[in-house]
Each structure stands twice: as C-alpha cells, then as structure tokens.
Amino acid sequence: MITRLQPAKYSPxxxxxxxxxxxxxxxxxxxxxQAILRFRNDRWADAVGLGTLSDAEWIGHFGxxxxxxxxxxxxLALRYHGHQFRSYNPQIGDGxxxxxxxxxxxxxxxxxxxxxxxxxxxxxxxxDGRLTLKGGMREILxxxxxxxxxxxxxxxxxxxxxxxxxxxxxEPSPTRSAVMVRLSHSHIRIGTFQRAAYFDDKALLEKLxxxxxxxxxxxxxxxxPPAQLMGRVMERLADLAASYMVAGFVHxxxxxxxxxxxxxxxxxxxxxxxxxxxxxxxxxxxxxxxxYAFGRQAEAIHWDAAQLAVSLRPLVEAEPLIEQMERFxxxxxxxxxxxxxxxxxxxxxxxxxxxxxxxxxxxxETGTEIDRFFHDWRGGRAxxxxxxxxxxxxxxxxxxxxxxxxxxxxHPYWTDESPCSMHIEEVxxxxxxxxxxxxxxxxxxxxxxxxxxxxxHGNAPDVP
Numbered sequence: 001m002i003t004r005l006q007p008a009k010y011s012p013x014x015x016x017x018x019x020x021x022x023x024x025x026x027x028x029x030x031x032x033x034q035a036i037l038r039f040r041n042d043r044w045a046d047a048v049g050l051g052t053l054s055d056a057e058w059i060g061h062f063g064x065x066x067x068x069x070x071x072x073x074x075x076l077a078l079r080y081h082g083h084q085f086r087s088y089n090p091q092i093g094d095g096x097x098x099x100x101x102x103x104x105x106x107x108x109x110x111x112x113x114x115x116x117x118x119x120x121x122x123x124x125x126x127x128d129g130r131l132t133l134k135g136g137m138r139e140i141l142x143x144x145x146x147x148x149x150x151x152x153x154x155x156x157x158x159x160x161x162x163x164x165x166x167x168x169x170x171e172p173s174p175t176r177s178a179v180m181v182r183l184s185h186s187h188i189r190i191g192t193f194q195r196a197a198y199f200d201d202k203a204l205l206e207k208l209x210x211x212x213x214x215x216x217x218x219x220x221x222x223x224x225p226p227a228q229l230m231g232r233v234m235e236r237l238a239d240l241a242a243s244y245m246v247a248g249f250v251h252x253x254x255x256x257x258x259x260x261x262x263x264x265x266x267x268x269x270x271x272x273x274x275x276x277x278x279x280x281x282x283x284x285x286x287x288x289x290x291x292y293a294f295g296r297q298a299e300a301i302h303w304d305a306a307q308l309a310v311s312l313r314p315l316v317e318a319e320p321l322i323e324q325m326e327r328f329x330x331x332x333x334x335x336x337x338x339x340x341x342x343x344x345x346x347x348x349x350x351x352x353x354x355x356x357x358x359x360x361x362x363x364x365e366t367g368t369e370i371d372r373f374f375h376d377w378r379g380g381r382a383x384x385x386x387x388x389x390x391x392x393x394x395x396x397x398x399x400x401x402x403x404x405x406x407x408x409x410x411h412p413y414w415t416d417e418s419p420c421s422m423h424i425e426e427v428x429x430x431x432x433x434x435x436x437x438x439x440x441x442x443x444x445x446x447x448x449x450x451x452x453x454x455x456x457h458g459n460a461p462d463v464p
Contacts, residue, residue: 242338
C-alpha cells in the first residue's frame with residue numbers, strides 16, 4: 001500500500017526458523033564476476049532501518065549476500081508446489097532465488113528480503129538460476145507503478161548488475177545479468193500449503209496455519225484456525241483482484257505458487273498495463289487461451305484460493321472452508337467499488353456499483369484510456385468536459401453527480417496535461433536507453449514521476 005513511511009530502527013528477525021527444517025533448504029548465492037549497483041530503494045530502506053548502509057555495504061549484503069546482523073544465518077530456498085496454468089506441478093520451488101533475511105518495519109510488521117537471480121538451487125531444474133538485467137528493470141517499473149496505484153505489492157529493494165552474459169530464448173542474447181532483492185510481507189504461498197497437503201503432512205499444515213495467523217496477520221488462533229485463515233486470505237485476495245482492475249494491471253502468470261497468503265502481489269514476469277478497459281487483454285504471449293486475461297483475473301485468483309481450501313481439508317471439514325470461499329464474489333464487488341472511488345477521488349456515499357458499471361461502459365464504448373479517465377475525472381468532475389460529452393458517458397455523468405470529492409485533489413499532479421502511465425512502449429524505450437547507451441536516467445526519472453503520482457493519490461483504502 002502507499003504509506004507515509006517513517007524512518008525506523010533496524011529490527012532483525014528469524015521467524016522462519018519456526019518452520020524449519022520442513023520449509024526450505026540451506027543454499028549459497030552464486031559468485032558473480034561484477035557487482036554494479038543500479039537501484040537501491042532508499043525510501044523503503046529507511047523504513048526498515050537499512051538506509052544508512054554505504055553503497056559498498058549494500059553491495060556486500062545484496063550482491064554478495066553477507067548475512068544481515070542477527071537475522072537469518074543462511075539463505076533458504078523455499079519449498080512449494082503449485083498449479084501452473086491449472087496443471088499441478090510438484091517439481092517447483094525457489095529455482096533462482098532464496099529467502100535471504102527477515103526484519104520488521106517501524107509498525108512491527110514482519111517482512112522478508114528475498115532474491116531473484118541469485119544462483120542455482122535444488123529446484124532450478126534445467127535453469128541457470130540467473131535474472132536478466134531487463135527483467136530486473138521491468139520489476140522496478142512494475143512495483144513502483146503498482147505501489148503508486150495503491151496495489152498491495154512487493155517492493156523492488158535492490159538491483160545489482162552482475163557481469164554475466166545470459167542466453168535466453170525469448171529475447172536477444174547474450175543479454176546482461178542482474179540479481180534483485182525484493183521486500184515482501186511473506187513468501188509463504190498457496191503452493192507452500194499445497195506441498196504440505198501433497199505429502200499429507202498435517203503437522204506442517206498446522207504449523208503453516210499458525211505461522212500465517214500469528215506472524216503474518218498478527219492474530220491469535222481461535223475456534224477453527226484453518227477457516228479463520230481462509231477468511232483472511234479471501235478478504236485480502238478479493239482486494240488484490242479488485243486493485244488489479246482499478247490499476248489496469250495484468251499480472252500475466254497467476255499460478256497458485258505466485259499467490260501468497262497475505263494477498264500481496266509479487267513476482268513480475270510478463271506483466272502489462274492495459275491501455276484500455278479490454279477484458280481480453282493478456283500479458284503473456286504464451287497465455288494462448290487467455291486464462292489470465294485482464295477480465296479473468298478475479299476468477300483466476302478465486303480459483304487459486306480454492307486450492308488453499310483443498311490443502312487445508314486434512315485439518316478441518318469442508319463446510320467452513322466453503323463458507324469462506326463463497327464470500328469472494330461479494331468481497332470482490334465491494335473492493336472494486338471501494339478502490340474505484342478511491343482512484344477517482346470521490347466518497348463512497350452514492351451507488352458505487354452503478355458508478356463503476358457506468359464508468360466501465362463509457363470507457364469500453366468510447367475507447368477512453370483507463371489512466372486518462374481517472375486523471376480527467378479526479379474529484380468527480382471532468383477537467384475536459386468536451387471529452388465526455390458523448391451520449392455514451394451520460395449514465396456516468398448522472399451517477400457521479402451524486403458523489404462528493406475526497407482525497408488529495410490539490411496536488412500539482414492533477415493539473416498535469418497527461419497522466420503518468422506505464423505502457424509497453426515506454427518500458428521498451430527505457431530499456432533501450434540502458435541497453436544501447438547504458439543510460440539509466442530515464443529509469444530514475446520515471447521512478448520519480450511515478451512516486452509523485454503516488455503522493456497525489458495518497459493512501460489506498462485498507463481492507464475492512
């Protein structure tokens with residue numbers, strides 16, 4: 001979420017030890033020929049007490065992976081299974097990353113520092129365990145944009161170029177390499193529970209349930225802990241699905257191993273932002289059936305959540321889990337209205353569902369871009385009335401008239417001629433500047449522009 005972050009003292013943790021040795025394997029990072037710091041997220045580093053690290057110290061921890069003081073002694077490649085495009089795969093796990101450290105922010109929330117591109121693990125299969133520099137750059141852009149648009153997302157914490165030439169089938173090769181560190185509210189996935197259920201490990205399922213409730217949600221287990229956890233996951237995942245829609249975001253690979261139990265979005269491969277409200281828009285070229293298309297993301301996330309319910313069945317009867325599953329459609333509709341009003345900058349006193357329906361109808365019929373629509377209508381009043389004089393917008397004009405402005409409508413961003421967007425053409429242009437001229441300024445400038453937009457939007461609504 002967008003938050004007004006405050007500097008905090010470094011507060012190390014090692015809560016994952018409560019799940020060892022069942023949750024992961026001790027591994028070592030690859031030795032890289034170079035370590036060139038390309039991006040450090042000082043905003044979040046300050047929030048977890050690591051902002052005072054020198055660049056050399058930063059590289060030592062996040063490029064050479066020297067342990068953080070009093071946190072985890074060794075990196076762990078986490079074990080999990082998952083459905084990948086609805087086909088169950090028991091041969092996965094952290095194949096090019098590991099959990100490196102745990103720590104807490106100033107509010108006491110447990111956070112993980114995990115890697116991508118840090119070398120081979122027991123789960124690498126035929127992969128080299130590396131990350132392309134372009135992939136790391138794309139993840140910076142995805143996480144910065146999503147955070148600014150209020151999506152509960154992991155944060156790209158560090159990107160270091162590592163000096164290897166990588167061969168890839170889906171982009172020009174050889175290509176540059178990198179190692180990335182992300183800051184997340186847990187790496188415990190639905191697939192983590194699926195693996196425990198696959199091996200009929202009830203003891204591990206119980207430990208995972210307790211870990212999620214106590215360490216991640218800060219709740220005391222009561223009554224029926226599996227159903228309690230299922231309820232929390234439903235609420236968070238419904239909100240996540242709604243936030244994707246309001247942001248115009250398509251994750252691309254919503255497999256059950258890419259959905260964590262805190263409802264936090266993470267792991268950005270073939271992501272895209274759809275310019276227009278096109279429910280058939282897909283992000284991954286290999287998603288030939290459109291399983292994870294823009295308009296099917298709520299369905300996909302709900303399906304993944306059902307796999308968590310199946311995994312918890314050894315601990316509890318089906319009925320309480322089904323009851324929680326059946327809440328999802330209503331939770332999603334409520335979250336969609338809540339988040340739509342937030343981005344639009346209006347209160348929720350009117351008929352928010354009718355407002356959303358009329359807005360989507362207008363965008364579809366006129367081809368208005370999503371970012372353009374929200375930018376023009378911030379506060380509930382069109383800044384360019386002639387753009388919305390078409391009869392297609394009549395239902396929306398009528399619906400929005402009953403809403404009062406809310407949020408930060410005075411920020412200078414709202415007087416900009418054009419909204420801040422992140423479409424594929426700009427992503428490619430930023431990469432071309434890096435690849436061709438080693439020019440990183442367009443990336444840094446875009447990150448600054450995105451954060452300015454995030455300040456204008458303010459804090460996203462919390463899950464009730």
